[in-house]
Amino acid sequence: MSIKLxxxxxxxxxxxxxxxxxxxxxxxxxxxxxxxGEVQNCNSRYGAxxxxxxxxxxxxxxxxxxxxxxxxxxxxxxxxxxxxxxxxFEKLYxxxxxxxxxxxxxxxxFIGKRGxxxxxxxxxxxxxxxxIDFEMYELGSMARALDMQKGLAEEANFIHAEVTRRKEHDxxxxxxxxxNFVHQHSEIIRKLSGHTNDLKHLIANQPDxxxxxxxxxxxxQKSL
Amino acid sequence: xxxxxxxxxxxxxFVATQEAHGKMTCKLPQVQIPDDWITMVDPCTKKMKxxxxxxxxxxxTYFAMGxxxxxxTVNRPGFAKIFFDSASEERDxxxxxxxxxxxxxxLTKDISQLIRDPQPLSEAWADGLSALKDALKLExxxxxxxxxxxxTCEEPGRDGQDFxxxxxxDWLTGDFLTEQYEGQxxxxxxxxxxxxxxEAHGALGEFLFDKKLLSGVSV
Ligand SMILES: [Fe+2]
Ligand SMILES: [Fe+2]
Numbered sequence: 001m002s003i004k005l006x007x008x009x010x011x012x013x014x015x016x017x018x019x020x021x022x023x024x025x026x027x028x029x030x031x032x033x034x035x036x037g038e039v040q041n042c043n044s045r046y047g048a049x050x051x052x053x054x055x056x057x058x059x060x061x062x063x064x065x066x067x068x069x070x071x072x073x074x075x076x077x078x079x080x081x082x083x084x085x086x087x088x089f090e091k092l093y094x095x096x097x098x099x100x101x102x103x104x105x106x107x108x109x110f111i112g113k114r115g116x117x118x119x120x121x122x123x124x125x126x127x128x129x130x131x132i133d134f135e136m137y138e139l140g141s142m143a144r145a146l147d148m149q150k151g152l153a154e155e156a157n158f159i160h161a162e163v164t165r166r167k168e169h170d171x172x173x174x175x176x177x178x179x180n181f182v183h184q185h186s187e188i189i190r191k192l193s194g195h196t197n198d199l200k201h202l203i204a205n206q207p208d209x210x211x212x213x214x215x216x217x218x219x220x221q222k223s224l
Numbered sequence: 225x226x227x228x229x230x231x232x233x234x235x236x237x238f239v240a241t242q243e244a245h246g247k248m249t250c251k252l253p254q255v256q257i258p259d260d261w262i263t264m265v266d267p268c269t270k271k272m273k274x275x276x277x278x279x280x281x282x283x284x285t286y287f288a289m290g291x292x293x294x295x296x297t298v299n300r301p302g303f304a305k306i307f308f309d310s311a312s313e314e315r316d317x318x319x320x321x322x323x324x325x326x327x328x329x330x331l332t333k334d335i336s337q338l339i340r341d342p343q344p345l346s347e348a349w350a351d352g353l354s355a356l357k358d359a360l361k362l363e364x365x366x367x368x369x370x371x372x373x374x375x376t377c378e379e380p381g382r383d384g385q386d387f388x389x390x391x392x393x394d395w396l397t398g399d400f401l402t403e404q405y406e407g408q409x410x411x412x413x414x415x416x417x418x419x420x421x422x423e424a425h426g427a428l429g430e431f432l433f434d435k436k437l438l439s440g441v442s443v
Contacts, residue, residue: 112294
């Protein structure tokens with residue numbers, strides 16, 4: 001009987017994996033036998049997380065969130081100083097900082113769920129934007145925030161495309177991104193774009209926009 | 225000649241539209257604000273700013289602990305939970321310090337130097353006990369740093385800058401040190417309980433302890 005099984009296995013590619021031990025059960029059978037052995041294949045890696053390529057991208061995505069969270073925190077702090085004194089801007093950027101921080105934690109939990117590990121050094125090259133001047137004025141900061149949020153959205157789209165079109169199909173990753181990132185991004189981007197255009201109109205063709213900015217900041221603080 | 229004049233018109237139009245649409249007053253003029261209320265002095269301010277990076281390094285280290293214990297092959301959701309919570313708490317500490325500096329009239333310039341890409345001190349641990357021990361050492365280090373700020377801010381001791389910052393020191397010892405000492409005692413208690421069980425019941429001890437941590441009971 002076992003010879004017969006071996007013969008069938010040897011003839012099919014699928015069984016080669018079984019025989020050479022790419023399965024958790026196989027490892028366990030080996031380890032529980034008198035000979036003993038390593039249990040290496042008992043993990044939750046499957047689908048697009050079998051290879052390292054997607055993992056590296058999701059690690060990078062989590063790291064982008066951490067980076068952005070700290071940058072939003074610096075922007076928030078800048079508008080909290082007594083010279084700027086824009087409580088609304090301070091609050092808005094603090095909320096964006098909190099949000100990106102929470103999402104970074106969520107991404108790392110997700111990586112753990114799918115059998116990966118986190119690498120805090122893995123991130124895409126962003127040399128040309130290392131030098132952000134955080135001493136911003138109101139409109140400039142809003143434009144910066146909009147660009148940063150769009151970058152986060154594009155990175156989600158990139159990973160989504162990898163698991164739906166380019167590489168191995170993995171609906172769980174796609175759905176996770178949709179439910180927890182994609183829709184929220186569009187909301188935030190729409191809001192920031194609205195703010196940027198409001199600000200633009202409010203201060204255009206005005207030699208002194210200070211009152212407009214004061215009122216807008218007050219509105220921002222109350223609406224958040 | 226006709227061509228040239230057309231070019232002229234085009235250039236003139238371009239310049240005109242640029243002026244009509246492209247020019248906005250975005251920066252507001254500086255206001256003269258008296259500055260004799262800004263009393264924090266240099267060596268003290270510097271230490272406070274450094275503490276922001278310290279707290280965020282602690283945050284990232286706890287973050288890495290949370291990540292480690294979230295792994296499927298490690299599977300210690302209780303440990304992961306307390307470490308992720310600690311990560312966010314440390315971040316809150318950094319924000320609190322920033323808030324204090326802002327209240328005292330600080331952080332009006334060079335803000336980008338405040339956070340310099342904080343990274344975790346370590347990314348893997350042999351077991352729950354060793355992570356708890358690392359956490360306790362980390363907290364003890366942070367406590368020393370806070371005491372160090374208090375020492376500096378009581379006596380900045382530079383020429384003409386003699387200023388005992390009573391309020392800052394009181395705030396540090398009242399708010400921050402209380403939390404440090406309570407947190408350290410809590411960690412030491414956890415290490416003690418888990419350590420005793422590990423003598424004879426290694427894997428089972430950690431398994432049970434993890435479920436206790438997950439359910440949020442004090443252990
Ligand atoms: Fe702390
Ligand atoms: Fe702490």
